[in-house]
Amino acid sequence: MSGVIDKLLDRLAQLEDARRPWESHWREIARYVAPHMAYHEMLEAVGGASRPYGAQQAPNIYDHTSLMAIDRLAAGEISLVMPASATWHTLKSSDPFAGEPDDAEKRWFDDLTRYSFRMRYNPVSGFTLASKAAVKGRAAFGTSVMYLEEAMGRGISSPVSYRNVPLLENHLATNFEGVVDTNFRVFTRTARQCVERWGDKCSDKVRKAAEDPKRQEKPVTLVHAVMPHPEGNERPMRFVSYYFEKDEKHLIGQGGYRSFPYIVFHWNREHQGPYCEGPVSLALAEIKSVNMLSKQEYIATQQWVNPPTAQRDDAANPPNLNPGAPNPGLLSETGELLIRPIITQQRPDFARAVIEAKQNQLRDSLYVNLWQILIQNPQMTATEASIRAQEKGDLLGPSGLSLQEGLARMIDREFAILESKGVFRPGAALAAPESLQGRDVGVAFTGPLDKMRRAGEIVGMQRVLELAGLMAQMGKPEVLERFDMDEMLDIAQDIHGAPRSIFRPADEVAKDSAKAEQLQQLLGSMDIIRAGGEAAKAAAEGGRALGATGPDGALDPQALAAMLQDATGGQVDETELQQ
Known part of the structure; x- marks a missing residue:
């Protein structure tokens, strides 16, 4: 095992050298905008206790504008892209040529979306705190990292655990396409915590320290190395994972992941490197x-x-x-x-x-x-407010899109965990319709920022309808027949992010439409027969001509019912005809 650890330490040394130019920059940013989000030498140990980096640097801050601004920026991004009070994404087939999903598929996507949000915002999952820290860290440092792992023993209500990882703990690398696929996370835990997690797999030195009440809180430097499997993506576990004690060079455990567990968020990435700058970098001077x-x-x-x-x-x-x-x-x-x-x-x-x-x-x-x-300016009109909101969306659009890129990877990771638990198999609670079995699921974002981008479509439809109404009043009512009202409703439901369940199933609507059309035909046939009967009575040949009138020239309900039944192929109630 020593050979494996030596190779991992050599790779870690290379990643540390590549990251070193960024470290002083991150610490300088943390001093002015987020002293509690970065740590000096990753929580410098002093006498067995941890001393936060922010406690050393906060007294040197004479103006708190940057501290409040970064909080406001993070809160604003969350409110526009991923507000906790709204459903900020929907699901769909990732196949661009799959065609429009039918009603059953749309309802399954809605059910899966609702479950995703219940799972994510379950208080025990840790998503709220982790996502807020990730968004704030991304705005401050340009790069932030969130760790997603399968939560053991928590059942289907909260199968995923979310944790924010301080930036200084991560040593990242990208593949040929610029996608982050490697992370050597260096962090510290006490000897007691290590034994609680891994038990006898820890080194003898750590286990003895954990058994000693005077040394059980001694910090231990650990490394979690995750990288692509050397045999390629054909294997079920596409990524290999190693936990080891850095100082003792002791391998604790080896495993794998189906998908990359570290979700990396970037602010404005203009190159293929794993790190990038954020807005604070430009405003640091x-x-x-x-x-x-x-x-x-x-x-x-x-x-x-x-x-x-x-x-x-x-x-x-x-x-x-x-x-x-x-x-x-x-x-x-x-x-x-x-x-x-x-x-x-x-x-x-x-x-x-x-x-x-x-x-x-x-x-x-x-x-x-x-x-x-x-x-x-709370007194502005609704039009002015819409324009201001549109401007806000345009200005934050690029950063919002880069945040959504990280969220999309997070959702893919969630589904990989859910799939490994078998929640999509036939007969399971979230079994997909037969038409979607074996097909990949994609995400479509519907947060306020996305609604701002598509608000013009709703305004455009309203204006076209207003113009068509004016044309109808001016003697061209046939223009209204060109509108597909069902399609307009579907577009509005998609833009506003309303659940599909507000609409009745399509087959029920089709049946009711058929019944309404049949009833209309029935009423029309009754009018024709009544008019024909009156004409025949006037000519003294109504009963003989129609075969549905009595001796006195009145309509015979029984005969009429038989005629209408033959004409419509449906059931006609004789008592209703009498009424």
Whole structure:
């Protein structure tokens, strides 16, 4: 096993060298925008305790604009792309040539979508906290990582566990297509925690430390290495996995995954590398200057409020500047003060104006002002609000699409776990219709950002209908016959993200339509027969001509029922005809 560990450590050393230029940049960003999201040397151990990186750097922050801006940016992205209060994606066949799904397939996709959201937002799954941290980390550092694994012993209600992984723990690599397919995660756990997880598979040193009450909280450096299987994708387990103790070079366990368990989110990836920059990287110089100016503003304010003093060399006593304190000997014989405050060019008000201008630029860089548009002008009309919302969607569109790319990989990973549990097999709770057996399932995002993009379709349909109504009023009613109302409803349901269950099944609608058409034919036949009977009665030949009138010329319900039954092929109630 030592040969395997040596090869893994050699690969880890290569990934560490490739990542090293990013580390100082990430720590600098963390200092100003997210001191609690990165760790100094991954929770530097001091006397067996962990010391957060943020506790060391937070006192050096003099302006909190960047701290609040990154929170607002993450919250805004979540509200537009993946709000917890809405269904922000639907499911469909991933085959682009599969054609339009029938009603049964649509209902199964809806059922699977609802189950996915119940599973995901189950409090024990950890998705809410992990996704929020991933979105915030992506906005701050440009790259963030979430780990998805099968939750053992939790049943079908919560079969997936979600965890955010601090960026400094990950050492990533990509394949030829630029897709992240390798991660060497280096992290620490206590000896007690290692034995709780792996038991006798831990090294002797770790097990002995776990048995010693004085050393059971000793940190142990672990490595989780996941990479493509060396034999290719033909194997069921496409990725191999190793857990080992780094210092002891001890292999704890070896396994595999059907899909890559680490979901990597990028902000704006312009190259094939595993890491990228986020909006904070572009605004970092502005963030630093605002903090520097804020520090100088504090100094200028202190000098203005409590300025230094100048006095004669031969002053008897140093001045006492406390309120009400006597200062003998500091008045000349003519009553002039022998001490003066030193006020040169201190202008706290000017410093504040410069800082506010830079803060506003910083808010623009981190999209904060974008979220304030609707709040600052609540009296705007619905049209103005729609335009503002559309602008918001256009500005955040590229970043939203890159976030959805990571979410799509997350959903694929979820379905891989569900498939391994057999929830899609025939007879299972979520068994797919026979027409979808063996076919891949894809995702279609329907969050507010996507609805903003497609809102123009709804507006366009409304305007065309209004124009057609005007044309109908002007003597061209036949234009209304060109509209496919069912298709328009389907488009509106898709854009607005309404569940398919609000519509009645298509076969029931078809049956009712057939019944309505048959009834219309029946009523029309009755009108014809009634009119014919009156004409025949007037000609004294109605009963003989129709065979459905009595001696007095009145309609015979029994004969009429027989005629209509032959004409329509349906059942006709004689009592209804009498009424």
